[in-house]
Amino acid sequence: MEYFNQNKQNLRNTERFVAIFFSLYSINLCISVIRQKQDAWIPVCIFITALASWAIFLSKYKTFRTRAAITTLLIQSNIIIYATHTNDLHAVIPTFMVLTVLVAFYGSAKLQWLTLISLFYIIFYHGVITSSFSLASKETLFNLLPQTGNILCLELIIYIWIKKRNQDNEEMYQVIDALVEAEQSKDDFLANVSHEIRTPVNTICGMSEMALREHSLDKLREEVFDIRDAGHNLMALVSDILDFSQLQQGKMDLEEEAYNISSTINDVINMAMARKGDKPLEFIVDCNTEIPCELLGDEKKIRRVIMNLVDNAVKFTNEGGILINISFRKEDYGINLCVSVKDTGIGMSEESLEKLFERFCQLDTRRNRLEGGIGLGLAISRALILKMGGTITVRSRLGKGSIFRFVIPQKVLNEKPIGQLNNRENLNVATYFDMEQFDMLTVRDEYSKFIIHMVQQLKVKCHVCRNLAELKRREKLTPFSHIFISLEEYQEDATYFDRLAKHTRVITVIERYNEKYITNPDIIRLYKPFYMLPVITILNGSRGNGGGRQMVRPGKFIAPDAHVLVVDDNTMNIRVIEGLLKEYQIKVTYASSGHEALEVIENMCYDFVFMDHMMPEMDGIETMHRIRKKAGVYYQKTPIIALTANAAPGNREMFLEEGFDDFLAKPVEISVLERVLKRNLPEEKIIFQQKETINNNTPDTPISETENHAAALHQTDGENLETTEELVIGDLNVKQGMLYCGGQQQYLNVLEMYYSQEEEKRQELETLFQKQNWKDYTIKIHALKSIMKSMGADTLSRKAKALEDAGKREDIPYILNHHEEMIAEYHRVIGELRQCPFLSHVTAQKTPPGKQTGNAAIKNEREPLPELDDASFQQFLAEMEDSVYSLDGEQMLAILAKLQEYQYCRTALSEKLEPVRKKIEMSDYMSAFDTLNDIRDNLKNKTEGGSANA
DSSP, X not given: OHHHHHHHHHHHHHXXXXXXXXXXXXXXXXXXXXXXTOOTHHHHHHHHHHHHHHHHHHHTOSOXXXXXXXXXXXHHHHHHHHHHTOSOHHHHHHHHHHHHHHHHTTOOHHHHHHHHHHHHHHHHIIXXXXXXXXXXXHHHHHHHHHHHHHHHHHHHHHHHHHHHHHHHHHXXXXXXXXXXXXXXXXXXXXXXXXXXXXXXXXXXXXXXXXXXXXXXXXXXXXXXXXXHHHHHHHHHHHHHHHHHHHHHHTOOOOOOEEEOHHHHHHHHHHHHHHHHTTOOEEEEEXXXXXXXXXXXXXXXXXXXXXXHHHHXXXXXXXXXXXXXXXXXXXXXTEEEEEEEEEEOSOOOOHHHHHTTTSTTOOSOHHHXXXXXOOSOHHHHHHHHHHHTTOEEXXXXXXXXXXXEEEEEEEEEEEEEESOXXXXXXXXXXXXXXXXXXXSSHHHHHHHHHHHHHHXXXXXXXXXXXXXXXXXXXXXXXXXXXXXXXXXXXXXXXXXXXXXXXXXXXXXXXXXGGGGGGXXXXXXXXXXXXXXXXXXXXXXXXXXXXXXXXXXXXXOOXXXXXXXEEEEOSOHHHHHHHHHHHHTTTOEXXXXXXXXXXXHHHHHSOOSEEEEOSXXXXXXXXXXXXXXHHSSSHHHHHSOEEEEESOOSTTHHHHHHHHTOSEEEESSOOHHHHHHHHHHHSOGGGOEEOOHHHHOOSOTTSOOOHHHHHHHHOOOOTTOOSOOSSOOOXXXXXXXXXXXXXXXXXXXXXXXXXXXXXXXXXXXXXXXXXXHTOHHHHHHHHHHHHHHHHHHTOHHHXXXXXXXXXXXXTTOHHHHHHHHHHHHHHHHHHHHHHHTOGGXXXXXXXXXXXXXXOGGGGSOOOXXXXXXXXXXXXXXXXXXXXXXXXXXXXXXXXXXXXXXXXXXXXXXXGGGTOHHHHHHHHTTOHHHHHHHHHHHHHHHHHHHHHHXXXX
């Protein structure tokens, strides 16, 4: 701890001071001895003792107390050497007193009394051994007794002072310990509360998502949207608390990975537009298109920081605009990524700026009660930026707005710019924006600067027109290839622009809710904010209306050729994960122990392994290490994912350090599971669903990415979350259980399976408890905690967790005192299940889940793929190009899935298309199209070259 380090430094300073003063005084004694013409060896000995004290100090010999004791003995030896060779006892007394005070700096009462030894030795030596003075002489006694009394008084005063100081220090340390413990308790409390809040919030969000899938009534959907948004806002709040707690404890690590900054920009823009709501704010995004397309860094934390700054700007800006500027500067190590967020809001005073980044700081608490927040956003942002090696600054004036700017270093993996313009010489662009439509002068100036900067970056012929008459005049002289206007300019002369759109690309920059005012299908809609990347896409040839929309991510997918191994000693957990994977048509094989997993993995190749942590005999970590030690690339490369309920802060990093490839916490959240599957399944085995099969919304309804994904997650037969009668099972949290198990039918199956085995499970726990086999008891109680959480038995799950924690810390008295209480709750839950009428309608599966034998477990050999001719390949390329210009990443992946079903020039295309898929996933659409073209050309040239050689 910090104060211990400070105390350690203070002790070193004390040692240094004593050594310096002792050396100076020893030099003074040497001079005195030489002037008295005493033996030559005496000053040598005195000087050697001083050098010895330095040797002890510099060598850091053993402990501080040991070094202090040795140095005190050296000081006493100096006094004795000097005193025994001088006849003037009066000259010895000052020396003795000075060095006695010097020893007091060590703060040890025992060492202080040690100095009296030398005093009595000197008196004994001169009075008895050498008889240099007579103890019987009254004159000698009158001279000696006062001086000795003065020394003893000095010793007593120093002793009392040392004892009092040590007592005060001890009390101070106790206070500091209490403060540190309180601080740690606060951090633990924040972490625990955050985790506890996450569970019901996750249920709110999950159930609202499922309701959105199943219901189409507008009123119901509107209310569920409100529930979901409230849940997500609360989850963001809890995340802030948890992240701050982790930052305080130093447990938050960077997760560096390759990313495309254009994807980050698009995510930020979409979230920012949602945050501003109905506020009349203009968002201006000025992004340097020369930023390298592939960077290495923690993209999630960068996005988090930008969104925190944008949230802050939106919160304190009621009118005007917000400017997001993203640029870079080249460095030897890569680039410095520079981001600034400027607003025209209420601004801040100089006094407020000084405490802006303090934790839990809200400069205007009354306003924050209206806008929300707990004052952690900026503190977290600053901590994250410093963690990434960057800096953050802020400039603000009260009533004038604020500018936040941060710079972070990033490594570059691909120097290619994020925006590239094709056929620049064939473009002739015009812009016409009436700046008078913006009430605030600052917004007009920023828009004007942005347009100028855009023209400078694009390096195309561009005519900035100030009014409609100027645009018409210039258009007659030189036809334009593209004309950019806003809704106000379009409405100024709609007939003219409709006629112009028949032969010129007219792009209208509008808000989404104003789209109804433009009915001409030839007019291209570019949704605000108006920024560089969609402009480049349109100039490169896009004819669609997706200019300003978010780059669509693939939603629903299946993987019917994928095969995974689930290792868990709890069959209910296996049933749950199998039910969740069924949605993706993934085949599952299971192993109920580490030993069985080692046998099963040798009989078949799996795409990855889900590995439980706490299992009897051989836990998940040991099993993973034994798999890795097997000979063969397959055992070294197959991803092994930790599937465990140990999801406390720091455990994810612990599992990854042990060698696991990924981490999934139980109970499993669907969205997290999907991300894990995408990261670890072979890309050629993932098949994304076609857009038309997953989009059930009407054309007039704007669809966000989350809604689109929710619509995609349709239910399989027999697993609808709806039921004709309400499912109530005692006080079980049925909705939570259905969410964790993946549907009602799967939930009921899990309940029946556990109900049929409850006596066996209870007896196992009782046996282990009676035998006091606490290691296996802890493992079994861990499994009980997890499955009860999935069943919605929250009270029993909490009691099991408390016993598990006690087992881990070997708190046996707690287990002995609370085991019966847990068993009583166990009987109560089983009693609730016994009275449940729904379980009688469910047919239990008699065969273990996922256990595959015979031909069903053997992958069928595929028939030879059909050959793709040049004309068909060209047609696929044309479709891909159209998708590129409309920024439709989902459609691009669908085209890629079709291509994988063919071979070209006698080469299976599925083997070649992985780089294309990765670029699409990173939203680098143009580069993905170019790569696909290169693959076609390389295969064709290779075949033609082989034919020529033949």
